[in-house]
């Protein structure tokens with residue numbers, strides 16, 4: 001058969017199964033930590049995403065059940081479950097996007113940094129496997145502390161010779177989701193129309209929502225309101241940890257946020273123009289090597305890291321105060337990855 005004929009037959013076959021088209025090519029998404037509190041609803045949401053043709057669910061335990069369950073949903077993605085170290089390579093092979101919600105969550109009284117001792121090792125091992133089995137995949141890092149796990153991933157990839165700064169993302173979408181919800185409620189504007197950039201990092205004061213740039217703009221909010229909204233966004237994770245009273249941290253809203261971000265990455269990969277999301281990426285926006293800001297996504301991952309825009313005095317002060325903590329979390333991750 002002529003190659004052109006082969007190609008069009010394959011295309012026809014794919015279309016008849018409803019899995020892909022030339023505008024939406026086959027895309028494999030792997031979720032590491034798929035049986036967890038975030039992993040399960042995120043697996044469900046990614047199974048519902050029409051841009052996903054293959055969904056690979058990996059965890060150290062429990063994935064056969066999650067995969068069997070999710071696989072019965074009549075959407076196009078083919079689902080496979082993988083469990084344990086022996087199956088990690090196969091789970092990752094050929095992935096376009098790897099989403100990592102593997103690791104322990106906070107309990108009341110803990111900071112995200114208190115998770116470092118356990119999660120740093122988990123992330124390091126998983127990223128070592130990514131470098132080996134799918135070095136070109138976009139990596140969406142959810143595991144906390146994001147301010148340190150992203151630098152760890154970067155160092156692991158550098159050591160393996162596979163680092164591409166365009167392909168590594170700390171998922172900070174939940175901060176944006178929260179800022180939008182809280183702002184809409186206070187300003188009395190339709191939540192679905194709201195946009196608020198959130199910059200910096202993903203822990204406490206390193207989370208800096210830029211309400212001066214929120215749209216639709218509101219002139220009904222006082223400075224006191226803005227400061228309260230800022231604090232609530234920064235403490236949003238803790239609000240959930242305390243409400244869950246020892247049963248973990250945000251899982252459902254995080255799964256939603258993770259699915260929104262992965263969908264944006266898929267659209268970027270598929271060449272959809274003007275896909276912009278906030279994310280914690282390698283950056284020159286400030287003097288810090290990693291920073292969350294608006295990022296334009298494209299066929300290779302990060303197409304452009306966008307600047308901060310104009311900040312008011314309150315935001316400028318917030319930016320200066322977050323730098324010390326953010327730098328120390330980044331340095332801690334880098335140091336860990338180097339084994340010191």
Ligand SMILES: NC(=O)c1ccc[n+]([C@@H]2O[C@H](COP(=O)([O-])OP(=O)(O)OC[C@H]3O[C@@H](n4cnc5c(N)ncnc54)[C@H](O)[C@@H]3O)[C@@H](O)[C@H]2O)c1
Nearest residue numbers: 033035036037038059060101102103104105142143144254
């Ligand atoms: N970035 C964010 O905005 C954000 C939001 C919420 C939670 N988180 C973080 O996400 C992580 C997961 O939270 P959760 O509530 O789903 O926790 P969870 O304990 O419910 O689930 C974690 C899953 O990871 C799995 N796991 C552990 N080690 C693994 C390994 N080596 N390989 C693969 N899987 C492994 C566990 O078996 C478990 O199923 C936590 O670190 C949490 O702090 C981040």
Ligand SMILES: O=C(O)C[C@H](O)C(=O)O
Nearest residue numbers: 106144236237238249250
């Ligand atoms: O707060 C946490 O520990 C989880 C997550 O980072 C969040 O923002 O909800």
